[in-house]
Amino acid sequence: MLSMATRLQSWRKVRAATVTSSRTFRGSSSDGAWRNDTPAGSNTEVFVYNPEFNIAWPDSQLGVVARKDKNFNLPGNIGANPTGSLDQLQIPPPSKQPDILSTPTVKESQVHALYNANDFIRYTAGSDRDVFASPRLLRDFPSLPSNEMMDLKVHTAPTLLRKELGDLFPEEDLTAGPLSIITMSILTEHDMSTWSEEVEAEREKLTEHTVISCKEICGRLKEDGYWADFIDPCSGTPHFSGHTNTTMFETDEKFRLLGFRIEDLGCCKVISHAKFGRHVFVGCIVTNAAAGSDAVDNIVEDISPYYM
Numbered sequence: 001m002l003s004m005a006t007r008l009q010s011w012r013k014v015r016a017a018t019v020t021s022s023r024t025f026r027g028s029s030s031d032g033a034w035r036n037d038t039p040a041g042s043n044t045e046v047f048v049y050n051p052e053f054n055i056a057w058p059d060s061q062l063g064v065v066a067r068k069d070k071n072f073n074l075p076g077n078i079g080a081n082p083t084g085s086l087d088q089l090q091i092p093p094p095s096k097q098p099d100i101l102s103t104p105t106v107k108e109s110q111v112h113a114l115y116n117a118n119d120f121i122r123y124t125a126g127s128d129r130d131v132f133a134s135p136r137l138l139r140d141f142p143s144l145p146s147n148e149m150m151d152l153k154v155h156t157a158p159t160l161l162r163k164e165l166g167d168l169f170p171e172e173d174l175t176a177g178p179l180s181i182i183t184m185s186i187l188t189e190h191d192m193s194t195w196s197e198e199v200e201a202e203r204e205k206l207t208e209h210t211v212i213s214c215k216e217i218c219g220r221l222k223e224d225g226y227w228a229d230f231i232d233p234c235s236g237t238p239h240f241s242g243h244t245n246t247t248m249f250e251t252d253e254k255f256r257l258l259g260f261r262i263e264d265l266g267c268c269k270v271i272s273h274a275k276f277g278r279h280v281f282v283g284c285i286v287t288n289a290a291a292g293s294d295a296v297d298n299i300v301e302d303i304s305p306y307y308m
Helices: 002-021 106-123 127-131 159-168 197-223 253-258 294-303
Strands: 033-036 047-050 150-156 180-187 228-230 261-264 269-272 280-287
Touching: 150 294, 159 253, 180 197, 180 253, 180 294, 197 228, 197 280, 197 294, 253 261, 253 280, 269 280
Parallel strands: none
Antiparallel strands: 033 047, 150 180, 180 280, 228 280, 261 269
């Protein structure tokens, strides 16, 4: 009887070890691979992790919506493996992974294409015949709005104004080097010191015209290598530079240093031009291009030749 019990106990141990050795571990593809190294006859399973064994590589183009590894198609990244071998699960890595730091974005590719087209048109003789249906489009380019009523003046920034402009443009060092202020005075049909629906409509129209003209002038200056920005007529703050709490509206006292008069009517203030009086709408551009430089003189001659 004792011999029979001993044989039964020995058979149970052998049976348990056999069943245990046939079991394998299944993990997700992102955990690499695990190998069952359970010694023969042991009741404790031993799994060894091999970091160099990659079961699956994610599709970098799809990101989080990448398809799952076909070997682990059950919920929880679980798959069947009747053979108990992991060799068939190994998938070779892709030959090349895209570098997200050096690969250009869609916007960068578009900007690069536009720069190439611009260089081709500017520096290739006869390119207008290939690009434009009619070369006359270049000669008939529309002029800036309200330029026939515009008085463009260039001022060298006074020392006092240079200091106050530093609060408007804290990102720029305006204490040294050339600094010019271009004032854009547009003759208006109505007296801007009054209010009516007609005055309001004209003010809105000239605000739009001023922004268009200022962007054009700043663009030309930047193309020549200078820094330039303008005061937005709506907010009184710089248009391109960072936000600041300092403002400069057209009735600001700073305009006195630029040849304008600021009249206090009691209920409000109004700016007055030497030629136009109160029939004026004023825009302001600040640049480090010196007054009298070729870049500035060419802009004044092209945009406002009527008051040269």
